[in-house]
Amino acid sequence: FTFNLLCVGKSGLGKTTLINSLFNEDFSSIDANNVVNNSNQETDITNTNNNQDDEGVQPNVKIEVKSKTLIENGVKLKLTVIDAPGFGDSIDSTNAWDPIIDEINSRFDQYLDSENRVNRSATEDNRIHACLYFVEPTGHFLTPLDLEFCSKIHEKCNLIPVIAKSDILTDEEIETFKSRIKKQLDERNIQLFEPPIYKLDDGETINVSKKLYEMMPYAIVGSNDFIKDPNDSNKLIRAREYPWGVIEVENSNHSDFTLLRDLLIKQYLEELRERTANVLYENYRSEKLIK
């Protein structure tokens, strides 16, 4: 039972911290497997020009893979986090999305090959089941890079944008920012993962699903630090302590963290895997066969 989560965003947006908070693990202590491909050459800014082909800039983006086996909902889950350090960190981020798109495609290809083999039941599903895209909390708009990346990835991968480090914005600023972001995404027909609604769902369940979708992009906060739970001094909770107050990661008045955790882990993990298999992979497969 695998779950493969792609995390994309500029350095310093709290990606590592959020993954640790979501899965209650420490991912920073694992050694990453670096995917060896074109973009993993030791290119720095001066080298980039030497690597130019007709497509232009060779992006300085690596693909890093870390796996852990967890128990989630009583089930053994192999969680793999795919990170893309370097994305958006150079002065010139042209084509920064290419190594990431290549990674998604190569995992589709890998599955395509394995489907054609004799011993299919032994296939581990390495396809990307969801992409968490971290948006800088400027309060203004999605950047050109945000829009370019999202438009390139939403048809290959379940896209879940999040507003990183959203504690920087007041509730009012979050509202304004979210509605502007959604408008920009709509204008470009960029599709986000939508929790499916089933015929047999009751009203309550339907409302929860709808709310999960309406609240995107999730304004999230994560933390590697713990304090005593003010309501239960025997428990520890993740928090960020400031001179002016304490932000509690799991407090729904403080951020949408619990909504993201519900979507990603507690309620829709299976739906994310299914949409990958039945819709996104099938689209990839038919496009490939047509060519």
Added chain:
Amino acid sequence: FTFNLLCVGKSGLGKTTLINSLFNEDFSSIDANNVVNNSNQETDITNTNNNQDDEGVQPNVKIEVKSKTLIENGVKLKLTVIDAPGFGDSIDSTNAWDPIIDEINSRFDQYLDSENRVNRSATEDNRIHACLYFVEPTGHFLTPLDLEFCSKIHEKCNLIPVIAKSDILTDEEIETFKSRIKKQLDERNIQLFEPPIYKLDDGETINVSKKLYEMMPYAIVGSNDFIKDPNDSNKLIRAREYPWGVIEVENSNHSDFTLLRDLLIKQYLEELRERTANVLYENYRSEKLIK
């Protein structure tokens, strides 16, 4: 009596809010004068390629100028804020610093010309007296763009880097971030504005000057919102209200805002103008005469 302040940083880092907070004014309501030069053509990302010359990328950065007459320390002051919208906001930020360097140079040239005229006493000093550079509060390091810009500007302009929206970082994270930033700047010999120490200064004054320098880059917070002063309900103070607490802009436990205001306005305004005239402009002038 003029003070010309250049503000540079990506969109959404709170530049407008900080200027309003520093000078207790509303700069967003003034119409900006746009400087008409090469980079002011309506270039968007697709056009950029058409404008390439041997130097490569034509940056999509404008220069905007806004002026207000204020009373500071009982003196009439013409404050001019020079902004560079578009800086760092494109997918490719190569050469984004060029329009800004051009602006500094053209103001030096303007002063050079006016020095050669008959009626010199009527000359208004339009040279850039200080540059506030806004660093994204990632908590990690200065970005390649930060370093490139700072190394290009520090010999032309009094450089004062600030950590924008620093309320996103805990006190501990600010300490780590500041020492990494200073190390990176030292490694490249990037010089920041240093409050001068005079022979007749007493020990107290010397300590204040040294502290102002050691605390750079200033971890700042600004706000356009006001609340009642908890200590004096007849007064209003700038603040940011969150579900978990209230950040007070002028509270020195909450940010270095008051230190920046001391440096920029209350104590070293004259020193900034003098260093521009006696050191930075003189260097520019001699280099120009040599050529």
